[in-house]
Amino acid sequence: MNLRYLSRSDVEDLNISMSQIISVVEEGFRLKGLGKVQMPPKIAVKSRGPESFLHAMPAYVGGLDIAAIKWVGGNDDNPDRGLPTISGLIVLNDPETMFPVCVMDAIWVTAVRTGAANAVAMKYLGPAQAKTVSIVGCGVQGRSNLLAMATIYPEITEARCFDVNPDALERFVRESRDAYNFQITPAASPREAVEEADVVVTAGPSPKEPTPYLSEEWLKRGAMAAPVDYMGAWEGPMASSVDRLITDDHGQMEYYRSKGYFRDVPRPYADLGEIVAGVKPGRQNPDERTMSILLGIALDDAVTANLIHQRAIEENIGTLLPL
Ligand SMILES: NC(=O)c1ccc[n+]([C@@H]2O[C@H](COP(=O)([O-])OP(=O)(O)OC[C@H]3O[C@@H](n4cnc5c(N)ncnc54)[C@H](O)[C@@H]3O)[C@@H](O)[C@H]2O)c1
Structure with missing residues (x-):
């Protein structure tokens, strides 16, 4: 055999x-x-x-x-x-x-499936169209999530990117300009990267005790936040302030809570499977601010x-x- x-x-x-x-x-x-x-x-x-x-x-x-x-x-x-x-x-x-x-x-x-799962969440929770997207944390996941967004949002005109490491940001901008026909803008601050964005992906570190650097006030109406960094970037009230919060698996989120993660995060109203299967509703109007905390599942x-x-x-x- x-x-x-x-x-x-x-x-x-x-x-x-x-x-x-x-x-x-x-x-x-x-x-x-x-x-x-x-x-x-x-x-x-x-x-x-x-x-x-x-x-x-x-x-x-x-x-x-x-x-x-x-x-x-x-x-x-x-x-x-x-x-x-x-x-x-x-x-x-x-x-x-x-x-x-x-x-x-x-x-x-691991790199591509995470971006793909986020793209599925964006299809059901994101805005119908995304012209400006944001990547905060320009590593492996930043790349995979930009590709995923470019795949489902052909109307993108600009990606705003931020990374604390200037070399990582410079590499990301150079590679992305070669790969995509929309504008790639390096942002001088996290705020500049996210404020006008229709969809914001955060893919920096994911410590159990995060030091947030994104204010919930910076996510505009109708936009979606798609963190893959276990809420390492957004400040505590963010998850409670959005109109719709989902995860990919309730059991997985409870497991992480038992390990000390997600202390400020309320229970999501649905998991992504329930939404895709039509068991629970996705986005209901263009003004909603939505968030998917995808943990990455088997x-x-x-x-x-x-x-x-x-x-x-x-x-x-x-x-x-x-x-
Ligand atoms: N949810 C999932 O399914 C899933 C799957 C894989 C990885 N992850 C998580 O995604 C995150 C990114 O993983 P990766 O493989 O892309 O890592 P990576 O090391 O390739 O990239 C991370 C980038 O974030 C940057 N960074 C660090 N601190 C920052 C800050 N304060 N602001 C902005 N940028 C900052 C780093 O300079 C680096 O370029 C990690 O937290 C990882 O645990 C989640």
Whole structure:
């Protein structure tokens, strides 16, 4: 018996588009909203200090018949070592025999599926059109979320970007100007980046005890805040002041609360699956200010990894290894 091993370059060379990933992630959330997904909250161990973690993230996606687990680690000091913050592996299992059939690098999947999940949230909670978008924290997630927004909002005319690290900001602006045909504006302050934006993605650090640097008054009416940094940027009252607050999984949010996160965050009225499945309503009028706190769940990884695996089989990519 063999399993297929897909390295980081195998995964990336398949050139799967953001719009394909958004489609499978949206379908995954629809199935979750219909109660067809088994997904216990991710569990964590820490090896050394608060800056590092390892998460085990299993899921079974009924309807698509996908069984998978991601084993993902992160260390905030990795960039100082010249390494990505996040690394990991995803294992896909045959849903009948339960034997492992594929092991793949998780770096690319983690980057793109997070942007894709945010794009799904924006389709249901964001403004109908977004001309100005904002990225605060111009790293891996800043890039993935800008691509996701450019995919669902073809009318974007400007992306305003801010990063505390001037080199990171300069690199991001240069790369984005090459990649997109809308204006890329480096902002001199976080406030300048977010004030006129229709959608604001924050992707800086996510400490348990954040030092907020964005005021809730800076999010304009009708706009959406889409933090992927576990509310590391917005000040405490923000989550209570928006008209609609969602997350991707209530159980996952409760798990994080038990670890000391989200003390100022009220219980979201819905998870994204309930909204995509039509069980609960999304945005109801153009004036609402909305917010999605997506924590990153195993469902996102399972459906994205399954798409990659299917394409790898079709194109005969990867290395077959004996079990
Ligand atoms: N919710 C999810 O599903 C999910 C998934 C992956 C990563 N994350 C989180 O997303 C965040 C970003 O991850 P990443 O992989 O892009 O990290 P990264 O290290 O690639 O990028 C983070 C960027 O934020 C910048 N930054 C730091 N402090 C800042 C500040 N005060 N203001 C503005 N910019 C600041 C850094 O200079 C860096 O460029 C992390 O908090 C990570 O935990 C969430």
